[in-house]
Amino acid sequence: MTSSEIWDAETARTYDTPGEGMFAPEVLDPAVDRLAELAAGGRALEFAVGTGRVAVPLSERGVPVAGIELSEAMIERLRAKVDESVIPVVQGDMATARVEGEFSLVYVVYNSISNLVTQDEQVECFRNAAAHLGPGGRFAVELGVPGITHTSPGTGAAVFAVKPGYMGVDVYDVLNQRLVSHHFRFDEGRRARLGRSSQRYVWPSELDLMARLAGFELESRHADWRGAEFTAESRSHVSVYRLPA
Incomplete structure (x- = not known):
């Protein structure tokens, strides 16, 4: 994006x-x-x-x-x-x-x-x-x-925040020193919305x-x-x- x-x-x-x-x-x-x-x-x-x-x-x-x-x-x-x-x-x-x-x-x-x-x-x-x-x-x-040192082996991803109605996950591109933050927001039903932002760490x-x-x-x-x-x-x-x- x-x-x-x-x-x-x-x-x-x-x-x-x-x-x-x-x-x-x-x-x-x-x-x-x-x-x-x-x-x-x-x-x-x-x-x-x-x-x-x-x-x-x-x-x-x-x-x-x-x-x-x-x-x-x-x-x-x-x-x-x-x-x-x-x-x-x-x-x-x-x-x-x-x-x-x-x-x-x-x-x-x-x-x-x-x-x-x-x-x-x-x-x-x-x-x-x-x-x-x-x-x-x-x-x-x-x-x-x-936070790449906190990623699980073989995944290249790390959860950076968890709270009611929200979870944040960073996915790392080590070769290009980039990450994409994924922001999951949940409503009171079964629906979730996803927002993404790209960064250079x-x-x-x-x-x-x-x-x-x-x-x-x-x-x-x-x-x-x-x-x-x-x-x-x-x-x-x-x-x-x-x-x-």
Whole structure:
């Protein structure tokens, strides 16, 4: 599926789950706290801003926020919350689209960088972040650690989430470093709906090399937004890269 097919009007309509999942306060608040700290009083730019899950509360903290978003439908949902004067958004690809002005922080959260499905696009995303930052500016990336080590022998697939009415399964293409996430949603009867999204998974070491190509240095890496230690058992990481001052 193409990005426009994945992030369509139906997806945008059901994306927000106030108070639950990635919108739960225990998930969202630490991310907003940390990003406000990283912005250090300057402007912030969110790549793949979506419906404003992070951008809106970050703006409410007093951080000037702008965004880049590919999906028109997602932007429309954001506009139902705040207008253009509060969070200006450029519609386009986060690897190439430009926003006017200089920022102290660029960030991309919740695995969104993996929606760029080639290495070249991901490298350009880092370069685009660097182009928006002033000296000493930071680029924060939240990304899962590839779960391929958790696949069953001979299957190339791993269950990543199970909860009432939902099951998520990742299927890996190791040769091309790609995965397809399968989202199964069940109604109260016997019917199920399937949604798919394609991603390119990235190991932290490869991400660090992309950063170096764009002129960044790794400033910190933690397992989550609260600052937990990143270990071999961590399933995700928050990596902060910084340009030389």
